[in-house]
Amino acid sequence: MTAHPTSPYFKENAHEALKDEQLQMALSNVRQGFIDKRAAVAAKLPEFEALRDSARDIKNHTLANLDLYLEKWENKVHDAGGHVHWARTAEEARQAIVDICRKAGAKTVTKGKSMISEEINLNAAIEAAGMTPVETDLGEYIIQLRNEAPSHIIAPAVHLNATQVESDFRRVHTHLDPNRDLSEPVQLLTEARQVLREKFLAADVGITGANFLIAETGTSVIVTNEGNGDLTQILPKIHIVIASIEKLVPTLDDVSQILRVLARSATGQEMSVYTTFSTGPRRPGDVDGPEEYHVVVLDNGRSAMLGTSFQDMLRCIRCGACMNHCPVYHAVGGHAYGWVYPGPMGAVLSPSLIGVDKAGHLPNASTFCGRCESVCPVRIPLPKMMRHWREQEFERHLTPATVRSGLGVWAFFAKRPTLYRFASNLGMKALAFFGRDKGKFTSLPFAGGWTDYRDFPAPQGGTFQDQWKARKGAKS
Amino acid sequence: MSAREEIFGAVRRSLGVTGQEQPRREAVNERIAKAPRGIVPERGQLSGEALLALFEEQAKATLATIDRVKDRAAVPDAIADFLRRTNLPARLRMGADPRLGEMPWDKTALEVSHGKSDGGDLVAVNHAFAGVAETGTLILTSGPDNPTTLNFLPDYAIVIVDAKDVRGSYEDVWQRIRDRDGKGHMPRTVNWITGPSRSGDIEQKLLLGAHGPRSVHIVLVGE
Amino acid sequence: MAAPNSSRPPRVALFATCLVDLMRPSIGMATAKLLEDAGCVVEVPSQTCCGQPAFNSGDRDTARALAEQMIAAFEGYDYIVAPSGSCAGQVRKHYPELFKHDPNLARRADALAEKTYELTSFLVDVLGVRKVAASVAGTATYHDSCSGLRELSVKKQPRLLLQSVDGLSLTEMNENEVCCGFGGTFAVKYGEISDSIVTKKAENIEAAEPDMLLAGDLGCLMNMAGKLSRMGSTIEVRHVAEVLAGMTDLPPIGAPSGQEKAR
Numbered sequence: 001m002t003a004h005p006t007s008p009y010f011k012e013n014a015h016e017a018l019k020d021e022q023l024q025m026a027l028s029n030v031r032q033g034f035i036d037k038r039a040a041v042a043a044k045l046p047e048f049e050a051l052r053d054s055a056r057d058i059k060n061h062t063l064a065n066l067d068l069y070l071e072k073w074e075n076k077v078h079d080a081g082g083h084v085h086w087a088r089t090a091e092e093a094r095q096a097i098v099d100i101c102r103k104a105g106a107k108t109v110t111k112g113k114s115m116i117s118e119e120i121n122l123n124a125a126i127e128a129a130g131m132t133p134v135e136t137d138l139g140e141y142i143i144q145l146r147n148e149a150p151s152h153i154i155a156p157a158v159h160l161n162a163t164q165v166e167s168d169f170r171r172v173h174t175h176l177d178p179n180r181d182l183s184e185p186v187q188l189l190t191e192a193r194q195v196l197r198e199k200f201l202a203a204d205v206g207i208t209g210a211n212f213l214i215a216e217t218g219t220s221v222i223v224t225n226e227g228n229g230d231l232t233q234i235l236p237k238i239h240i241v242i243a244s245i246e247k248l249v250p251t252l253d254d255v256s257q258i259l260r261v262l263a264r265s266a267t268g269q270e271m272s273v274y275t276t277f278s279t280g281p282r283r284p285g286d287v288d289g290p291e292e293y294h295v296v297v298l299d300n301g302r303s304a305m306l307g308t309s310f311q312d313m314l315r316c317i318r319c320g321a322c323m324n325h326c327p328v329y330h331a332v333g334g335h336a337y338g339w340v341y342p343g344p345m346g347a348v349l350s351p352s353l354i355g356v357d358k359a360g361h362l363p364n365a366s367t368f369c370g371r372c373e374s375v376c377p378v379r380i381p382l383p384k385m386m387r388h389w390r391e392q393e394f395e396r397h398l399t400p401a402t403v404r405s406g407l408g409v410w411a412f413f414a415k416r417p418t419l420y421r422f423a424s425n426l427g428m429k430a431l432a433f434f435g436r437d438k439g440k441f442t443s444l445p446f447a448g449g450w451t452d453y454r455d456f457p458a459p460q461g462g463t464f465q466d467q468w469k470a471r472k473g474a475k476s
Numbered sequence: 477m478s479a480r481e482e483i484f485g486a487v488r489r490s491l492g493v494t495g496q497e498q499p500r501r502e503a504v505n506e507r508i509a510k511a512p513r514g515i516v517p518e519r520g521q522l523s524g525e526a527l528l529a530l531f532e533e534q535a536k537a538t539l540a541t542i543d544r545v546k547d548r549a550a551v552p553d554a555i556a557d558f559l560r561r562t563n564l565p566a567r568l569r570m571g572a573d574p575r576l577g578e579m580p581w582d583k584t585a586l587e588v589s590h591g592k593s594d595g596g597d598l599v600a601v602n603h604a605f606a607g608v609a610e611t612g613t614l615i616l617t618s619g620p621d622n623p624t625t626l627n628f629l630p631d632y633a634i635v636i637v638d639a640k641d642v643r644g645s646y647e648d649v650w651q652r653i654r655d656r657d658g659k660g661h662m663p664r665t666v667n668w669i670t671g672p673s674r675s676g677d678i679e680q681k682l683l684l685g686a687h688g689p690r691s692v693h694i695v696l697v698g699e
Numbered sequence: 700m701a702a703p704n705s706s707r708p709p710r711v712a713l714f715a716t717c718l719v720d721l722m723r724p725s726i727g728m729a730t731a732k733l734l735e736d737a738g739c740v741v742e743v744p745s746q747t748c749c750g751q752p753a754f755n756s757g758d759r760d761t762a763r764a765l766a767e768q769m770i771a772a773f774e775g776y777d778y779i780v781a782p783s784g785s786c787a788g789q790v791r792k793h794y795p796e797l798f799k800h801d802p803n804l805a806r807r808a809d810a811l812a813e814k815t816y817e818l819t820s821f822l823v824d825v826l827g828v829r830k831v832a833a834s835v836a837g838t839a840t841y842h843d844s845c846s847g848l849r850e851l852s853v854k855k856q857p858r859l860l861l862q863s864v865d866g867l868s869l870t871e872m873n874e875n876e877v878c879c880g881f882g883g884t885f886a887v888k889y890g891e892i893s894d895s896i897v898t899k900k901a902e903n904i905e906a907a908e909p910d911m912l913l914a915g916d917l918g919c920l921m922n923m924a925g926k927l928s929r930m931g932s933t934i935e936v937r938h939v940a941e942v943l944a945g946m947t948d949l950p951p952i953g954a955p956s957g958q959e960k961a962r
């Protein structure tokens with residue numbers, strides 16, 4: 001679905017998105033809903049800010065000792081009777097998963113929501129191996145029917161409206177009465193529940209992601225509101241967890257700290273409905289639960305981020321708050337970013353994972369308003385890291401030539417105060433002269449990006465430094 | 477080199493470590509051994525009736541419903557009453573938890589069957605390991621006593637929790653699990669359940685009963 | 700903090716910012732007046748730009764060169780004050796980062812950062828000013844520019860001072876903490892996205908039905924003024940310093956120089 005990033009065409013994608021009225025309507029939901037809910041629930045917990053510090057510190061400590069915590073965790077998984085598969089690349093992870101499914105003779109594979117699964121484009125691999133992957137998160141199910149990528153990391157179908165979902169259901173669920181009423185969202189939900197219930201019960205393998213892996217106990221944790229992740233993992237014979245290496249946390253106490261900020265930041269709930277801790281397969285005497293428990297641990301570029309200016313990004317707990325609060329995301333939506341991870345977190349992460357040559361636009365398409373950082377539960381300095389990418393682009397001469405030369409001319413003057421004062425005084429007087437009738441310019445050469453959309457206010461004329469000098473002269 | 481070795485090698489190279497450093501190993505061992513508590517919200521640090529009242533209030537805020545009864549003997553009646561009020565058939569599925577076994581189900585007209593769910597049950601009863609007042613969260617552990625499938629497949633989940641098992645924070649409950657199963661060991665599944673299943677995936681509208689139960693009814697037993 | 704000798708008035712270096720210097724000198728004049736009214740001795744060292752555009756474009760060398768120039772020109776004063784949260788934020792938050800690995804300059808950058816302030820927060824938080832002697836009739840709405848708000852916690856200070864302006868009433872718009880879409884070169888490089896953001900902002904401004912839109916950063920003001928003007932709005936756009944200094948006789952941002960106040 002997302003095998004080929006369209007991130008290089010961010011501008012073109014954004015152009016399309018801005019023209020798409022239906023999308024713009026859907027995005028206004030994001031702008032209203034998430035923000036108010038998060039603010040309200042944060043205000044209700046006096047310790048919220050301190051918990052954010054705590055969450056940040058836990059992740060920092062874990063990352064600094066990631067090798068050791070991975071070892072501890074792996075031992076515990078083995079003790080509990082689980083299997084660990086290490087995957088350096090997306091390809092290795094797909095292979096490991098397909099192999100497990102094949103060995104089990106699987107036909108239907110249910111899936112809980114997992115961004116790593118999107119990152120490695122897992123569904124295509126399962127299909128290619130002759131099996132049927134079924135996304136079970138309602139949003140993921142909808143976009144799977146549409147053969148689309150998620151447009152938001154916690155609300156994959158946030159770009160769609162109910163009418164679109166209705167027509168997809170009618171197109172795909174042809175075994176149901178064509179005259180059924182689907183005009184209400186709750187009817188859509190009920191239909192999805194029925195259709196997916198059969199898949200849950202028929203599945204041979206269930207694949208979930210993991211929000212956390214706990215070193216103390218060898219446990220994987222999933223957090224959902226629907227309960228689909230649980231039905232995915234307790235009904236089939238085999239449960240496969242796909243997780244990346246930075247999901248580690250040391251202890252049950254540590255994960256509790258982070259869980260206190262996760263749902264609050266994500267959906268504005270005090271706690272998500274289902275937080276599930278899974279350790280190994282079914283135990284002797286158990287009447288339900290999977291008979292095999294596998295964890296596929298993925299690196300895919302993350303180890304290379306450790307020890308660099310981008311290490312902080314590995315604290316990310318995928319809550320989505322940064323995109324919920326991002327004016328650029330509100331304007332263009334998630335698909336414009338062109339790969340799995342949108343919004344501010346994607347603008348930092350995508351260049352690391354698919355290369356800054358492909359995803360170079362993303363860290364540039366930010367006003368640096370800083371609202372993402374101000375809400376990030378693990379306090380990732382997202383604007384600072386986007387700036388790091390801009391620095392790398394500048395050093396590697398990936399910055400567009402027009403920007404480079406514009407900056408160069410400006411820097412030439414700015415570094416020479418006397419020349420700057422002389423030139424600017426003249427320049428502004430001239431500009432003021434041309435602009436004096438209207439007080440603004442409706443078009444300017446070299447600034448079409450501005451004047452195509454808004455007027456450019458004319459300068460008053462002369463410079464402040466010049467006027468100040470004149471005032472001082474008059475006074476003395 | 478295996479993928480495993482290469483990943484560990486890459487992590488260690490990036491961090492500039494060998495993995496053999498004593499101070500690092502000690503710090504990690506100590507953190508796991510001591511499992512220090514972080515910040516525990518004051519909100520839940522209550523006892524007695526105040527703690528139970530917070531649990532009830534928070535559970536209601538998650539859109540769960542809750543009945544309080546005096547003792548175990550009063551549970552079946554309370555559940556029969558809930559089913560009548562809710563227009564549900566008088567049929568229940570439950571696991572082998574001895575606490576459930578002690579309850580006088582036969583004094584009611586309820587039809588009780590035992591075991592996991594295969595998806596055909598409308599209403600199930602499980603006994604919680606604990607409740608957490610901080611967020612009105614129920615904590616259930618897997619096993620033949622309270623099969624995990626009963627938490628998810630039925631449309632209506634009824635969960636019984638003992639008042640003496642209600643704690644202020646998640647950390648308090650982890651301690652009880654460590655005391656029961658031994659430090660570093662976990663039941664196959666620990667479920668935190670905070671209200672009925674829901675989804676906001678269609679136009680951000682909150683709808684209950686996405687895949688799991690559309691209703692969670694809590695019976696809080698004792699004072 | 701460089702504690703000024705209490706027996707003499709603080710010597711304040713006014714950093715007008717390049718945008719004010721070039722586009723709207725009256726903001727610099729208003730800033731000087733407010734500082735002088737509050738008892739400061741104001742000086743204007745020779746200046747160009749704090750280097751933020753280079754810094755944000757990933758050109759660290761130019762950013763460092765301009766920062767060094769700025770440090771040298773401004774470090775001799777008790778305080779550095781700018782009518783801009785964004786440029787003051789650059790000095791306060793980012794100069795230390797730029798010279799982190801250069802022990803000599805790091806010390807000087809830190810020292811400069813500590814005594815650099817955005818205008819309204821300097822007046823309120825440092826000098827303890829609670830009211831200004833100005834009279835401006837009308838209703839104003841205040842936009843919280845991002846850097847001032849999030850890097851320097853400028854939120855209450857301008858409102859506190861505006862409340863003391865004779866004849867002025869304040870009304871809040873929806874989403875007053877949301878970015879206006881300026882973002883420096885972003886407004887030109889991603890003009891279409893910037894336009895979408897500033898359009899929403901302009902709608903929020905209009906919905907609040909003010910006579911005047913105020914903010915503390917000229918870049919944002921030019922962006923919003925440009926959009927309001929293109930939409931045919933008659934809302935006047937001014938820098939908060941101009942209103943606090945009672946200097947509203949000049950045409951608002953983006954209005955023709957011959958024309959006096961629209962009302």
Ligand code: SF4
Nearest residue numbers: 316317319320322376
């Ligand atoms: S970067 Fe922060 S705010 Fe964004 S998804 Fe990750 S944790 Fe959440």
